[in-house]
Amino acid sequence: MRNLFYLVVATTLAAIASATAQNYPSRPITIVVPFAPGGATDVIGRIMADRMRALLRQPVIIENVTGAAGTIGAGRVARAQPDGYMLDVGQWSTHVTNGAIYSLPYDLVKDFEPVALLSSQPYLISARKTLPPNDLNGLIAWLKANPDKALAGTAGVGAESHIMGVFFQHQTNTRFRFVPYRGASQAIQDLVGGQIDLMFNVPSNIVPQVRAGTIKAYAVAAKNRLAAAPDIPTVDETGLPGFYESGWWALFAPKGTPRDIINKLHTVVMDALSNPELRQRFADQGFEIPPRDQQTPEALGALQKADVEKWWPIIKGAGIKAE
Numbered sequence: 001m002r003n004l005f006y007l008v009v010a011t012t013l014a015a016i017a018s019a020t021a022q023n024y025p026s027r028p029i030t031i032v033v034p035f036a037p038g039g040a041t042d043v044i045g046r047i048m049a050d051r052m053r054a055l056l057r058q059p060v061i062i063e064n065v066t067g068a069a070g071t072i073g074a075g076r077v078a079r080a081q082p083d084g085y086m087l088d089v090g091q092w093s094t095h096v097t098n099g100a101i102y103s104l105p106y107d108l109v110k111d112f113e114p115v116a117l118l119s120s121q122p123y124l125i126s127a128r129k130t131l132p133p134n135d136l137n138g139l140i141a142w143l144k145a146n147p148d149k150a151l152a153g154t155a156g157v158g159a160e161s162h163i164m165g166v167f168f169q170h171q172t173n174t175r176f177r178f179v180p181y182r183g184a185s186q187a188i189q190d191l192v193g194g195q196i197d198l199m200f201n202v203p204s205n206i207v208p209q210v211r212a213g214t215i216k217a218y219a220v221a222a223k224n225r226l227a228a229a230p231d232i233p234t235v236d237e238t239g240l241p242g243f244y245e246s247g248w249w250a251l252f253a254p255k256g257t258p259r260d261i262i263n264k265l266h267t268v269v270m271d272a273l274s275n276p277e278l279r280q281r282f283a284d285q286g287f288e289i290p291p292r293d294q295q296t297p298e299a300l301g302a303l304q305k306a307d308v309e310k311w312w313p314i315i316k317g318a319g320i321k322a323e
Contacts, residue, residue, distance in 0.1 A: 024084050024261050028059035031251075032088040034073025035155060036066050036183030040204040040285075044118055044249045045089040047281050051272035066182050068322070069156030070094035071102050078106035082256035084265065087115070092247045093160045095304055100312040101158035102322045109308065113262055114300035115251040116269040119287040121202040122222035122246045123164050124232065126209075128194045129216050136218040137239035143174035150176035152198040153187030157322055160247045161187070163311070164200035164221075166318050171243055191215055202247055203228060203286030221245045228286035250300050266297060 029052075033045040042064065049060040065073030074094045080086035088094075090112070099108040125136060131150075133139040143150060154162035157180050165178060179196055181187040184205045190196045192214045199206070199215075207229045209215045219235045220226055221243050235243040251269060253262060272278055273289055282289055293299065 022260070024264060025056055025058045027085065028061055029056065029084070030061045030063050030086050032073045032077050032086065033062055033064050034066070034070035034088060034090075034094050035064065036185055037064050038185030039155065039183050040121070040202045040247075040287075041070075041089050041091055041249060042185075043204055043285055044282075044287065047278060048089070048118060048251070048269070048272060051275055051278050052268055055268045055271055068102065069098055069158045069162075069180075071098050071104060074098070074108075075104070075106055077252065077254055078111040080254045082113075082254040082258075084253060084257055084261040087251055087253050087265070089118070089249055090252045091160070091249045092307065093155075093158060093163070095250070095252065096307040097158055097160070097163055097311055097315055099308065100315040101320055109301075109305060111255045112252040113255055113257045114297040114304065115253055115262055115265050116273075116297065117248060117250045117290050117295045117300045117303065118269070118273070119282060119289055120246045120248040121204060121286055121288060122220050122226070122244070123160075123200055124203055124206045124220050125168070125218045125235075126191070126199050126201065126206045126215055127218065128191055128197055129214060130194060131197055131216075133218075134216075135238050136233075136235065139218055140172045140174060140239060143172070143176060147175040148177060150197040151179050151195075152176050152200065153191055153196040154178050154180050154199075155184040155187060155201075156180050156182065158315075158320060159184075161199060161201045162320070163315065164245055165198070166320060167245065167314070168200060168243070170318070171240065188215075207286050226286055228283065248303070250304075262297060266295075270295060 031045055031049055033042045035041045045062050049062050053060040065076055077086055077088040095108050133142045152165045184201055191199050203226055210217045217232045219238045220232050221235050
């Protein structure tokens with residue numbers, strides 16, 4: 001009798017979950033962006049929300065939850081009800097490197113369900129327009145001649161802009177100081193204003209200012225030049241061969257979100273990413289859309305775990321800690 005009771009309960013719960021997934025979504029969905037408005041994560045979130053809203057026929061609301069290099073926003077999603085109504089646009093720092101830097105009240109891998117990889121971008125090495133060096137070789141020489149003089153802005157301690165700056169120091173044997181901000185957009189404002197000297201960030205944040213002539217870019221950390229900014233040379237061309245690094249953005253749900261809902265969200269994201277208008281908006285910002293076989297929940301989970309295994313030892317070896 002007891003086994004029969006458990007079987008009935010399990011069957012009933014499964015039927016309820018299936019019905020819930022079939023009716024999903026029946027109310028607005030919130031996508032948490034764990035950084036300030038105007039940065040790359042915010043741009044991706046808003047472009048995706050526009051298209052998902054039309055496909056899901058429900059409001060898709062962007063909520064910027066800033067602080068502690070994205071840990072506050074990601075934490076809100078980790079603690080949310082696993083019903084598909086609160087998601088987050090995570091990235092390489094919020095879902096990989098923060099686990100090596102902060103004592104988190106959640107697990108970056110175990111407390112989230114991967115939904116889909118959205119985009120990736122190689123990093124750009126940029127500077128205020130009045131910084132003396134005019135190319136990457138000259139920048140490295142200038143930094144060596146002026147140790148600890150330059151200020152590099154970051155989107156927070158442990159953000160991708162911070163980690164890339166530390167990696168650059170190790171690869172070039174240079175030293176400079178870091179200035180953490182609450183988001184990339186605030187750091188870029190000070191880079192434009194000349195309050196800081198350097199920034200290591202993605203093209204969507206940097207290229208518009210390069211085009212406007214308010215800052216300069218030394219190199220893209222990739223084998224190939226950017227289609228969105230073909231005048232910027234690669235690191236191979238200008239003094240630091242093999243310094244290839246990219247960031248990524250992805251959609252995550254709280255752990256325990258029903259698989260039917262994850263599958264529906266993934267299908268909607270795939271439809272959105274295949275839309276020509278969205279693809280053009282991404283291209284205009286310098287975002288690269290990965291191949292479809294890399295967009296699956298399984299592929300995203302594998303990418304996240306591989307990056308944790310690669311980057312945590314590097315971060316801990318560099319002594320990067322929350323301040």
